[in-house]
Structures are given as C-alpha cells and as structure tokens.
Amino acid sequence: MQKRVTSADVAREAGLSRATVSYVLNGDPRQQIPEPTRQRVHEAAERLGYRPYGPARLLRGAKSRLVLMFTPGLEHASDFVAADIITSLGDALSASGLHLVWQLGDSEAQGASIDLAPAVVLSSARESDEAFLQLRQQFSVPVLPAFPGLDGFIAGAAEAQVEHLTAQGRTTLAFAAPEQPDLKPTADLRWVGVTRTATRLGLPDPVRFAVPADRDGAVRALSTLLDTHPDISGMCAYNDVVAFGVLAAAADLGVAVPERLAVVGVDNHSLGPLAVPALSTVRADVGDFVRALAREVARAAAGDDPETVLLPTRSEVVRRKSS
Structure with missing residues (x-):
C-alpha cells in the first residue's frame, strides 16, 4: 500500500525546513513567507500529490469539511432513486468545499463513523424516529433530514x-x-x-x-x-x-x-x-431540491441556521406503450 505523503516529504522535495512548509501548507497568517517560497512549496506538494490530513487539521482548529450521511433502510443501495439523489448531493456539496461520506444501513451508533468529526450529519430517518434522535445525542453538530418532505x-x-x-x-x-x-x-x-x-x-x-x-x-x-x-x-x-x-x-x-x-x-x-x-x-425532477439542500447544508456547516427545503410533491408521467 502506498505511503501517505506528509509535510515532511514536501519539505525534503522543496529543500526547505518543515516549519516553513508547515506555515505555507496551513496558511498561517502570522508568518510572512516570501511568495517565491510559497510557490516552491505548492509546486513540491503538487508533484508529490500531497493532501492535508483531516484529523490533524481539526486539531489545529480548522473547520471540518465532512458531511456524514446515514441511510437506515438502504442497506444495499438498492433504491436507485435515493442513491441518485445522494450522488448528486455529493457533487453539489463538493462545489462548496464539502465532502459527503455515506454510510449504508442502520448502524448509526456503531462502526468507524462514530470516530469521524463531521460538520453536518444527514439522516434518511424522519425527525421523529428514534434513529434520528440518537444521532442528535451522538453528535454535537447540526443533524438534518436527508429527504425532507419524503x-x-x-x-x-x-x-x-x-x-x-x-x-x-x-x-x-x-x-x-x-x-x-x-x-x-x-x-x-x-x-x-x-x-x-x-x-x-x-x-x-x-x-x-x-x-x-x-x-x-x-x-x-x-x-x-x-x-x-x-x-x-x-x-x-x-x-x-x-x-x-x-x-x-x-x-x-x-x-x-x-x-x-x-x-x-x-x-x-x-x-x-x-x-x-x-x-x-x-x-420527479429533484434537481432544484438537491441544489437547495446542498446550499442549506453548507449554511449549517458554516454555523448559520439552515432554511427548510422539501422534496417536490409533483411528478410527471413518462408515457410509453403500457398505458
């Protein structure tokens, strides 16, 4: 398995100290780093395929960019309509710098997901369901319905x-x-x-x-x-x-x-x-819904109060030979 590229690797590649590379990669505003040096660091990071390590960023006070999705009842992702909505939502959240992680099934209180530090949690459960209430107890971040108006x-x-x-x-x-x-x-x-x-x-x-x-x-x-x-x-x-x-x-x-x-x-x-x-x-055309939900999830991740968006209640018929 390929070893994760670290800031120390970037420092060796750039021929600079680890401290200087750390200042640049973390965007530390307290340090005055010459622009040529910053460029040198970024070019070395790009060559090596460096990506920031999420848990370390959070320990330094950075905001989480993770949106955690739970879908009880979709253990095998067999509901392709829901899967398409979730996939489109992930794409829309990426445009806001957020990353969607989807956990299938009913194991909200178990598994590796409880060790993650999301900015927002989404659940396909209704807000009155026990599964939804457990998530609100488990996480200190906003917990929102994934399919409001279902x-x-x-x-x-x-x-x-x-x-x-x-x-x-x-x-x-x-x-x-x-x-x-x-x-x-x-x-x-x-x-x-x-x-x-x-x-x-x-x-x-x-x-x-x-x-x-x-x-x-x-x-x-x-x-x-x-x-x-x-x-x-x-x-x-x-x-x-x-x-x-x-x-x-x-x-x-x-x-x-x-x-x-x-x-x-x-x-x-x-x-x-x-x-x-x-x-x-x-x-049903869910494009507007997905874009609106992504916008409100991004608002919640930023610490603002999200507005309510609902799935559409009107559908259109695609008429073929069977009717």
Missing part, C-alpha cells in the same frame, strides 16, 4: 399515476404493492396517495394486492386479482420493478397491455423502455 414526495407519484390512468379512461384501478415487508411503510404511503386521489376524482375504491418477486407468484397474484375483480382496467404499480412483475404476469396470462390492462410504474427505471410493452412510468 411522505409528500412518495404520495405525489401515486397521484400522478391515478390522474394519468383516469385521463386514459381507466376508472377502476388496482395498486400493485411489493411483497417485501421492509418496503411496506413506503408502499403504505403510496397507497394513501392512490386512494386519496381516486376519492378526489370520484372513482370507485381502488383494490390493493401484493406482487411476489418471482414470476410464478406474480402470475398467481394477478390471476386471482382479475378473477376477483374483472372490471380492473388500470394498474398503479408501487415502482417500476413491481410493474415489471405485472407485465410478465400479464404476458403469461394472455392479458393484453394496455388494451385490457394499463400499467404505470414509478421511478423511470432505465430498463423501462426495454419492457414489452415499454413501461409507462412516473418521475
């Missing part, structure tokens, strides 16, 4: 699904929920969005059913649904992955999509256009 964001996608299907003349709807227990809280929020929007539009009560992750199970679930509720004409899937299961089951059962059953997913999965038929879906 409930409205989740329900908003379901609202767009129902409005789209209704506009296509599909008034008797079903909600295809995932079978995984860990997704039930999110599925419940989306179900609320489906039923609330159906009520607002004067539609019959939608029907909820679970779609197993295996093809045979999905076939049995859809067959039972259509036998029990033969008037179902529109399907609001929890997300695109569940919608793929519905499309596969419909193909095996000979159910024509969209002629007999229109299907709409959520999240705009990259495989959606490759489905047969190509999957209609719902997406």
Whole structure:
C-alpha cells in the first residue's frame, strides 16, 4: 500500500525546513513567507500529490469539511432513486468545499463513523424516529433530514399515476404493492396517495394486492386479482420493478397491455423502455431540491441556521406503450 505523503516529504522535495512548509501548507497568517517560497512549496506538494490530513487539521482548529450521511433502510443501495439523489448531493456539496461520506444501513451508533468529526450529519430517518434522535445525542453538530418532505414526495407519484390512468379512461384501478415487508411503510404511503386521489376524482375504491418477486407468484397474484375483480382496467404499480412483475404476469396470462390492462410504474427505471410493452412510468425532477439542500447544508456547516427545503410533491408521467 502506498505511503501517505506528509509535510515532511514536501519539505525534503522543496529543500526547505518543515516549519516553513508547515506555515505555507496551513496558511498561517502570522508568518510572512516570501511568495517565491510559497510557490516552491505548492509546486513540491503538487508533484508529490500531497493532501492535508483531516484529523490533524481539526486539531489545529480548522473547520471540518465532512458531511456524514446515514441511510437506515438502504442497506444495499438498492433504491436507485435515493442513491441518485445522494450522488448528486455529493457533487453539489463538493462545489462548496464539502465532502459527503455515506454510510449504508442502520448502524448509526456503531462502526468507524462514530470516530469521524463531521460538520453536518444527514439522516434518511424522519425527525421523529428514534434513529434520528440518537444521532442528535451522538453528535454535537447540526443533524438534518436527508429527504425532507419524503411522505409528500412518495404520495405525489401515486397521484400522478391515478390522474394519468383516469385521463386514459381507466376508472377502476388496482395498486400493485411489493411483497417485501421492509418496503411496506413506503408502499403504505403510496397507497394513501392512490386512494386519496381516486376519492378526489370520484372513482370507485381502488383494490390493493401484493406482487411476489418471482414470476410464478406474480402470475398467481394477478390471476386471482382479475378473477376477483374483472372490471380492473388500470394498474398503479408501487415502482417500476413491481410493474415489471405485472407485465410478465400479464404476458403469461394472455392479458393484453394496455388494451385490457394499463400499467404505470414509478421511478423511470432505465430498463423501462426495454419492457414489452415499454413501461409507462412516473418521475420527479429533484434537481432544484438537491441544489437547495446542498446550499442549506453548507449554511449549517458554516454555523448559520439552515432554511427548510422539501422534496417536490409533483411528478410527471413518462408515457410509453403500457398505458
């Protein structure tokens, strides 16, 4: 493993004393270092690939530039929408000189992360959750929600699904929920969005059913649904992955999509256009949210009070062949 380049290495490369190099690299305003000497130090540091050592900087009183992110419930980063938001947030924070470190899973109070000295902590947990409250006890820096307004964001996608299907003349709807227990809280929020929007539009009560992750199970679930509720004409899937299961089951059962059953997913999965038929879906533009959140995190890191920003509650439909 390559040895970390230190200020002593830079001093040898530049042919200067360690004290002089330290003054330059740390930007000590009390020392009057000639500009040619400063340039010599910086050139040597660049040649060697020197980077300041974070813990040592903090001991000298420098401000932390670390933003620590906890995402309980995303143990495997399988939620690609959340992962994309976090990746974009990291890019936006970099523009402010901050560095995002993301810890997956539920081990907020364990692991190497408790030894870090962040400027701000972000958590995907709700502010009322025990996990969020524990972080506020553990860290003396601002602890902020990573996905503020998440409930409205989740329900908003379901609202767009129902409005789209209704506009296509599909008034008797079903909600295809995932079978995984860990997704039930999110599925419940989306179900609320489906039923609330159906009520607002004067539609019959939608029907909820679970779609197993295996093809045979999905076939049995859809067959039972259509036998029990033969008037179902529109399907609001929890997300695109569940919608793929519905499309596969419909193909095996000979159910024509969209002629007999229109299907709409959520999240705009990259495989959606490759489905047969190509999957209609719902997406939300989170660009403004990410930029606003990065700005407020930077304010918190600087010691200012951040303002509240929320995820968007409106989504747009990407219509393809399945609806």
